[in-house]
Amino acid sequence: MKKILLIILLSLACSTNSYSNEIIYQNCIHGKDGIQMENKKNKDGIKMYDKFLIKINIAKAAVIIESYVTKEHLVSVKKKNPDFEIPKIPIIRTAKIIFVDEDKIKYLYLTSEYTINLKDKEIRVDVMEPNYWLKCE
């Protein structure tokens, strides 16, 4: 009886998640160098990101960019610039969607216009193209 109840509860929880209206792009590869964001290293060989995610929340008409920078990378910046303040929180930015159709979503972030091609899971920006784009899973 307990097992049946647990299964019902789990399936309810799963259906709530799938109904969250959020698309998550992960394992994004940077178009310029073809390296996955989590494998990127700076020129001193220090790993840059623990995790990099892009979430598309249609219900909130928002694109959420989450960057989890490695402690090692932040410490390396502080070594070069002693007054650099190491952030204690991840970098989470939410940009409003300005255009949406079946194929693409557009949003403004740091005064640049970004386009997400939904079919290809590609994110392109209107500056520094054609090389500076992301291809995600």
Add this chain to the structure above:
Amino acid sequence: MFFIHTNLKAEIIKFSSCKFTKDSLSKTFHDVLNNQKKEKGEKTTPYNIKKEMAEINAKYEFIDKTFNTESGIMVKTQKKIEKEKEEVQSNFEIRDDNTFIIVDIRETGADPFYNKETKKIDFKSTRVQYDVYFYYLSKGIVEKYNYGGRHKKLDYQQKCKTNYSLPDSSDSKNIASGSGFFINRNGYFVTNNHVISECRSKSKITFNKKEVEADLIATDATLDIALLKADIRPKNFLKFSNDRPEKLQKVIVAGYPFGKGLSDDLKFTQGIISSLKGYADNSNELQIDAAINPGNSGGPIVNDDGDLLAVAVSGLSKDIAEGINFGIKGSSVMNFLDVNSIDYTYSKTSTFSFGNKKLNKLLEESTVYTYCN
């Protein structure tokens, strides 16, 4: 989750109408242009920061930032002329009672070259940079620094209007103060929108020498009118004049100029209606020559019978002109109250003028000092 202990209470801190006061990119562009002019043997021009900043600021309709200390989220909204409005939310860190910080990471192009295939400027590599934004709350200053390699550079500085003052500073008690008046016995009172718009907490009034909190019911920023309600039954309230205002009509202004710094007594000035239009032909306003000083804002302008003709709103600077002050017409205030379904009363036309004693009593009982922090 991170918890940072400061004396900051959960509140909304607003930076509005931000303007650029420094911008390193404009200086760089200017220097490049000057170098080109030098090479051509043309006359160079000195960098004029005021002119350059005016040009940058003219590109924006507005730049606002709102910090919610409870959620730890800052919402930046800005709109460039003829562009879409941009809204970005960022999580921020509280550094101390007067400083918030946001850190951004970005990759920028390095070693530029001309790409013959794409016929565009391209970059051989990328460089990782950190942008650190410092928000100095009480001064409304934003500074963006750029950290890359060993260099640190101020990218820009903005100056914004802020509703924040330091907890220990002398101006922290009252952010704004003005006058207001009751329009019915249910505790509804009217004041100017600008008297309450910067408040970080509920507005208060002094009633029977006690501090009473008031709820904001409705505002009209264009008209500069706000309606509030205190949970009290005033002894008296003002009725709206049944007659249209006329030029040369005698008016009396009641209020608390310069707050209670001058004295806590209600003060009166008198004059005439000079014009039935306000500044720049504003037909919602009328012009009077009775003195209106800071603190009079939101106070009543009445006729001899104590009937409301207008609400004191502003005046031209005493450096420019004397006796040119403005009030929002009673008819506009009535429209505002109608839209918000609030009861008010017209006066009955009387052939007898109020005596000074009666008029003073009416205004003393219906006019309030309003303030907030």
